[in-house]
Every structure is written in C-alpha cells, then in structure tokens.
Amino acid sequence: MEGQIVKILSNLYFVEDHLGKIHECRSRGKFRALNITPVVGDFVRFDEKENYILEIEKRKNVLIRPMVANIDQAFIVTSVKNPDFQDYLLDKLLTLMHYYHITPVICITKYDLLTKEEKKKIKPILKYYRTCGYSVVMNFHLFRIKRMFRGKTTVFTGQTGAGKSTLLNRLDASLHLETGEISLALGRGKHTTRHVELIHLFRGKVLDTPGFSSLELKDLTNEDIQDAFLEFSFYSCPFADCHHLNEKECEVKKQVNNGKILSSRYENYRRFMKEK
Numbered sequence: 001m002e003g004q005i006v007k008i009l010s011n012l013y014f015v016e017d018h019l020g021k022i023h024e025c026r027s028r029g030k031f032r033a034l035n036i037t038p039v040v041g042d043f044v045r046f047d048e049k050e051n052y053i054l055e056i057e058k059r060k061n062v063l064i065r066p067m068v069a070n071i072d073q074a075f076i077v078t079s080v081k082n083p084d085f086q087d088y089l090l091d092k093l094l095t096l097m098h099y100y101h102i103t104p105v106i107c108i109t110k111y112d113l114l115t116k117e118e119k120k121k122i123k124p125i126l127k128y129y130r131t132c133g134y135s136v137v138m139n140f141h142l143f144r145i146k147r148m149f150r151g152k153t154t155v156f157t158g159q160t161g162a163g164k165s166t167l168l169n170r171l172d173a174s175l176h177l178e179t180g181e182i183s184l185a186l187g188r189g190k191h192t193t194r195h196v197e198l199i200h201l202f203r204g205k206v207l208d209t210p211g212f213s214s215l216e217l218k219d220l221t222n223e224d225i226q227d228a229f230l231e232f233s234f235y236s237c238p239f240a241d242c243h244h245l246n247e248k249e250c251e252v253k254k255q256v257n258n259g260k261i262l263s264s265r266y267e268n269y270r271r272f273m274k275e276k
Contacts, residue, residue, distance in 0.1 A: 089159055
C-alpha cells in the first residue's frame, strides 16, 4: 500500500494512506544499512498488515534542518519587532529555498507593534523584496494565505519567536498548537513546536516546524548563492563569470552604489560567499 509519512514520534512513523487512515509503522533495518532516514513528507510503500515501511519513493527535495521532504513552498515567517527584523536570516532562508527549488513566501508578523517611523523604514525594504519577485504577505492577510495553501505542501519556518504557531492557530483555531512568549532578555522566542507534523489545511498540506536561528550554506556552491539573489540577473556585467565581489566594472556593485540594489542584500551576499 502507498501512503505518506505525516508524523514521527520516537521510532514510530505515522503513515496516511489514500483514504486518510493513519497507520503506525516501523522502518525496516535495511534503511539503516543504506543510511536512509524516513522523514515527514516522504511518500512510501508500506505493509499495512505488518505495519512496516518497505520503500521510500524518490523525493522532490529534502530539508536537513528540520528534516522534511517533498515541499512545494515555504512561508518564511519574519517578525519586524520583538524579535526585530533580521535581514541576514531572511536572505539566508531565501537562498536555501532557491537551492531546494521551494517557492518562498515572506510572511511579516508583528507589524502592528511598529511605530510610524519604524513603518516608514520597513516599507521600502518590503517593497524591494516584492520587486525582486518574492511574494510578501502580512500575517493578518488570512484569506490570501489560505488560498495560497491550495494544492501545495507548505513548510513554515523562520526566526524563533516570530509567531509561526500563533499564525497557524489564527488560521485554524482547532489546531491548538503550543505557543511561547518572547524572552525579553534574549530578544528571541522559546522553541515551542516539539515535533514536525503534516497537517491538512485549506485544501493543502502544512508542516509546522520548530523555529531555528542558525543555518549552514556548506552544500551550496558560489554559483548557487549567486543565482539565489534574483535581482543580480537584472543587470549585465562586462564579464559573464563575474561574482560581484572584487571585479572591476561590476554592474551589480554599481547598482548597489546607486541604491538600485538593497545594500543589506548585497552585504549578506558577500557574507554568504565568505562563510562557505
């Protein structure tokens, strides 16, 4: 029988079949021998009588942290206040989503906590991301968000304390996902999501995942990072292999100086290239 892993607790894999029935399965020892780990989102073949996973179907993609597979889009939940807006983490997540062929959606939270002056500063930044081709939504655009779930498997990710579980609870109060308060001393939230689970929501599937604030780009090449900065492709450099770092007559660097390319984006790009 075929199904999809919707939750993992300890050594138990909860597999949903095409009728919506959940089967509590274990994995075969051969997966350990082959160094394969079944993850939430995996499409599998399983023995419904013995309750063992037999095969894991080819994955569209797999995220390492958290471990989830076959994702279509990612809501990058980004707080603009308490915790403050972190363009570095946002750009790093956007870079990773591009690498994994996952469509990112920037979802802004806590906008109502900003002062008028703070709103004036953040508005052009959000507009810039839109001009790059990214979808940017506010967490109070509930109807729009619900429509975006249809027919897709969506992962929620972003900075800890940004309000991922809170937003899901607002979308569907019956979820009763645990939320936590922000630590005022540290300026970040507590990890409240204890496990990864696939939820049917508004004609789509949603994965709520634990928040995290550190990511690595070690598997990405310089070209992968460069390609993820979509706005760079708007400009033509004199040299086809320009990395937009130390090259003379670089058109991208000129556009940064002219204010056409957001300076924080470019500085994050330089940091990513150095961190590899």
